[in-house]
Amino acid sequence: MPIHRLIRMPIPFRSFLMSLCLALFGALACASAHAGDKVVYHIDDAAGQATKGLRNIRNHLDTLPDTQIIVVTHANGVDFLMEGAKDAKNPSIDYAALVSALKARGVRFEVCEITLRNRNLKKDQFILDADFTPSGVARIGALQARDASVPCRRVSDLPISNPDEHVWGLAPGRFDPDAMVRMGLRLTALAPCG
Numbered sequence: 001m002p003i004h005r006l007i008r009m010p011i012p013f014r015s016f017l018m019s020l021c022l023a024l025f026g027a028l029a030c031a032s033a034h035a036g037d038k039v040v041y042h043i044d045d046a047a048g049q050a051t052k053g054l055r056n057i058r059n060h061l062d063t064l065p066d067t068q069i070i071v072v073t074h075a076n077g078v079d080f081l082m083e084g085a086k087d088a089k090n091p092s093i094d095y096a097a098l099v100s101a102l103k104a105r106g107v108r109f110e111v112c113e114i115t116l117r118n119r120n121l122k123k124d125q126f127i128l129d130a131d132f133t134p135s136g137v138a139r140i141g142a143l144q145a146r147d148a149s150v151p152c153r154r155v156s157d158l159p160i161s162n163p164d165e166h167v168w169g170l171a172p173g174r175f176d177p178d179a180m181v182r183m184g185l186r187l188t189a190l191a192p193c194g
Contacts, residue, residue, distance in 0.1 A: 038068045040143050043077035044136075050080035051087050054098045061105050069102075070143065074112035074136030078121070081111055081130040096127045103129040112136030 087093035
């Protein structure tokens with residue numbers, strides 16, 4: 001429609017057209033903002049977080065299928081990626097099948113190798129869909145530092161009332177940035193997950 005015809009239209013109709021254009025533009029901008037989002041899910045307690053986390057990831061992908069998701073596990077969070085792992089509260093839930101279905105949708109599952117050493121675990125004790133990373137906590141930091149838009153979704157049963165006490169999901173006093181530097185890991189970003 002030529003601009004001179006738009007100018008001659010009654011004001012209410014022009015307002016309607018402008019509102020419609022703005023709404024369409026906003027919808028397109030919102031859709032493109034979510035296309036290809038990158039998200040890190042952080043699991044450090046399989047017993048309390050694995051089933052809920054896997055369900056949340058499935059729902060996340062059902063809603064935004066183009067999202068790139070990486071699940072980083074450490075401490076007791078690695079347990080659901082071990083061969084034969086089942087939900088203790090509901091033994092009919094077989095984690096390997098759920099992980100495999102999510103892996104087929106592009107989700108990466110990473111296990112902290114520091115946890116393996118500390119707990120005397122071997123890589124062959126884990127399902128084939130699990131990948132390994134030298135440090136789970138450092139991996140989360142690196143992913144956030146590399147792409148500042150990557151939010152960390154910490155899966156937890158209880159809300160965190162004081163996020164300063166739960167940096168990366170560790171108990172107060174257990175996170176030691178100097179130890180990371182001694183291990184040769186560069187700490188570039190530090191933000192509480194919650």
